[in-house]
Amino acid sequence: MTIGIGNGCEYHGGYPEAGCYECDKLVPVPTPTPPVPTPTPPVVVVTRHANLVAYLVERGIVTGDVVVLSHVTVADVTGRHVVGILPFHLAVRAASVTVLDLDIPAALRGVELSVEQLRQFGGNVNVYRVFDAHAITQLLDEAGY
Numbered sequence: 001m002t003i004g005i006g007n008g009c010e011y012h013g014g015y016p017e018a019g020c021y022e023c024d025k026l027v028p029v030p031t032p033t034p035p036v037p038t039p040t041p042p043v044v045v046v047t048r049h050a051n052l053v054a055y056l057v058e059r060g061i062v063t064g065d066v067v068v069l070s071h072v073t074v075a076d077v078t079g080r081h082v083v084g085i086l087p088f089h090l091a092v093r094a095a096s097v098t099v100l101d102l103d104i105p106a107a108l109r110g111v112e113l114s115v116e117q118l119r120q121f122g123g124n125v126n127v128y129r130v131f132d133a134h135a136i137t138q139l140l141d142e143a144g145y
Contacts, residue, residue, distance in 0.1 A: 045068045047068065098126070
């Protein structure tokens with residue numbers, strides 16, 4: 001048996017083929033290493049209201065290490081799970097955007113709410129993933145849909 005340019009057997013033209021008995025004799029098969037777990041990116045809370053952060057922790061919406069920012073950039077949210085309201089051009093960069101629905105009476109809008117008021121007016125928690133329509137159209141076109 002001759003060894004070809006890629007250290008595979010003659011039948012495979014010198015290129016090793018996985019599962020080939022002859023190639024396996026010629027080329028040592030590396031032992032696969034288990035993937036290294038990637039840490040979950042920290043959650044970013046976008047708010048100017050300290051009481052809202054306390055309420056989010058109380059409800060279990062955020063736990064552990066969170067980064068609280070009053071204003072964010074593309075770099076702050078890219079690939080991260082964000083809790084708070086974002087404009088679309090930033091939301092599309094985030095891994096997800098979690099929003100707490102608050103049913104606040106008109107008289108209290110723009111007023112700093114207490115944790116008690118947040119409990120009173122707090123509603124559903126919704127998680128969104130925002131995608132760029134052009135990117136989705138391109139992917140569908142490439143896939144033949």
